[in-house]
Amino acid sequence: MSKFSLGKYLLPTYTILAFVFLMIPIAYTFIFSFNDPFKNTTGWQGFTFKNWTGVCNNIDVCLAFGNSLLIATIATIVSTILGTMLAIAVTRYEFKFRSATNLLLFLPLATPEVVMGAGLAAQFLNVGIPKGIGTVIVAHILFTLSFVVVTVKARIATLDPKLEEAGRDLYAPPVQVFAKITLPLLLPGIMAAALLAFALSFDDYIITAFNSGTEVTFPKYVFAAAVRGIPPEANVIGSAVFIFAIALVLVFQISGAMRSKALAKKN
């Protein structure tokens, strides 16, 4: 009997401890975003709001952040559109080479970033394209594309194809079926995919290092700074992005829970 109750509490206790462990570096980053950089950037120097109110006093970190936002925004838009189209094609239609297409869409996920980065860099070098923001965007579209496909595919798998059939049976033209039925139903999946693509692009260091030349993104800035110590402004940006992303995910979850509750009531 005592063994049974031990088993009952062991798992939740472990899970809570595991979550505390997972949060350690996040807490560290958040705490050190309030560190007073009076003398140097290693060790605790005292509490201040200065880093939060004046992030862009450190102009380098702000420029790097701006570059990362620009790259992630463009890469997300393009890869979400291309990826959604691919996901619809491979799940909703039968065609020759479908399994080959699936394999091709899976391969980028199985490619280590360092290989993808070096491959693209070799390609740009051979063709003679100078590295810059443009080449970084091309690289980021590439490595986020398969993640978009997987996420949207997962959403399509949960959809009832009868809804689209009903539209076609009522002689709605394909474009209208897509715009009025398929797209609205897919939207949560597409949003999730876009969020994932943005997060992956924003956080990427390895592929960016190979294809950015002298352009600096936020991860590149942090990597270069890590040798001496990270300035607190970088921790401010990291913490702010974290809070924003968590808030976004929670809003998604709460609205999803409310929607399913409302649906349950209707039924």
Place this chain on the structure above:
Amino acid sequence: MAQVATRAPRSAAGQPKKSRIVLLLLLPGMIYLGLFFITPFASLITTSLQAPVLGGGIGQYQPGLEFGNYGFVVNEYMEQIVRSFVYATIATLLALAFSYPIAYFIGVRARKHPVLQGLMLTLVIAPFFISFLLRTFAWKELFGQDSWISNLLRDSAILAQDQYLLGTPIVVIFGLTYNFIPFMTLPLYTNLERLDTSLLEAGSDLYAKPTSTFWKVTFPLSLPGITSGTLLTFIPIAGDYVTASRSFLGSPNTAMLGNVIESNYLRIQDYPSASALSVMLMAAIVVLVSIYIRRTGTEDLL
């Protein structure tokens, strides 16, 4: 049934139009992958066979068929190649051991509480929302020379006064494990969430001990989740070079394949060596993935 019968001829009649839609949906993405995924692989292979330009400067190479490049990098970097696979294997197993109970708790025990499930899943992926480099740097500081962890270990005589934690294989493997835990937890959760709990009840009804129910029922049923989790964890770890780099948790003694590729490509501009190593890493992973796929099927992985 009647519905199917009336629908079939119509979709057959609409076939040419349908194939045009498929083509339209596929073409942009496929052209993109062709230009920036497939041809770069070809570039990587041709670059790996290039020869230095006679009398040329650093980073100048000409097309060639120098298969010796491969023998050279294997000899030169055997240590780092082996280390990459050893570290990746250990870190993947650690991540599996760490994640399984969490995934089981969220996916099976918390099943009746979807809101709690959602919150816990958010906590699992929370490390993804803080920059990869910032979280690795946080561990660097926490394991630093004068950190409380180092001092505690020194006071309890686990660590000698002149020993460092940073730059050791233990800390690098720790960092690799931490950084890729969510890649393991999520697929495990997705699998365990669908576990039929009546099978577990059947086990206990037949007086099976909880441990034998676990090893005979739960564990075998969760193998697809373990498969995709280990792949999703192992592959990025094998190619990672941030965690093991000297600027973060590593030292020259912990350099992995990724570090060697990076330094060859971006620092000493030995493009053929970097490309040969990349081709070999990719080939090893393709072999690994295809063995896995043969056991589980592609559709399961995606």
